[in-house]
Amino acid sequence: MEIKLTDQLDQIYQDARTIRHHVFVEEQGIAETDEFDGTDSDAIHFVGYVNGEPVVTARTTVTKKGVHIQRVATEKAARHQAYAKQLLEYLLDQPMFEDAPMFYLGAQKTAIGFYQTLGFEKYGEPFEEVGIPHVNMRRTHSAADHHDR
Template identity: 80%
Template sequence: MEIKQTDQLDNVYQDARNIRHHVFVEEQGIDESAEFDGTDSDAIHFVGYVDGSPVVTARTTVTKDGVHIQRVATEKAARNNGYAKQLLKYILADPMFQDAPKFYLGAQATAIGFYETLGFRQYGEPFTEVGITHVNMDKTI
């Protein structure tokens, strides 16, 4: 899998946006205005390509608390191939984040086990966002 990243609203970003639209808006029924919340221009977007086709994406934002990972999504036809895990391992090892104290995210409840395999741990109480139960998780570097 080839991984590309961008902090611009360019073609790589458009690929990320398309994956997110398919997964979050079409499959999960999340309102488009909630998914595309106006903060994409503040993030670094990562997209994984297999045979030239975009299959997985995530975005990151560096905050005072660390690296916030969001919008992790894999195209339906590409699931169960390890692409999301490969993308997240790439992000976790990216030298641009070497000084961050931790990585953190809000995981959909159905994805908790997946993130635990990458070393994330749950903290706090579950919460509901866009009608879906989430939990906060983090991984100290």
């Protein structure tokens, strides 16, 4: 799989939008205005391509807390082939993030186990966003070092 990233609203970003529209708007029924909330221009978008086709995406923003990972999505036909895991491992290993105190995200409840395989742990109280149960998860760099051993 080839992974590309962008902080511009270019073709890579358009590919990310397409995946997110398919997964979050069409499949999960999230309102387009909630999914595309006007903050994409502040993010770095990662897209994984298989045979030139965009199949998986995620976006990140750097905050005071660390690197916020959002909008992780895999096209239905490409699921269960470890593309999201490959994309996130690539993202977590980016030199531009090496000084961040942690990576954090709001995981849909159905994805908690997936994020745990990448060294994330739950914290705080569960919450609901766009009608879907979520839980906050984080991974510190020390946890990442421990996880890789």
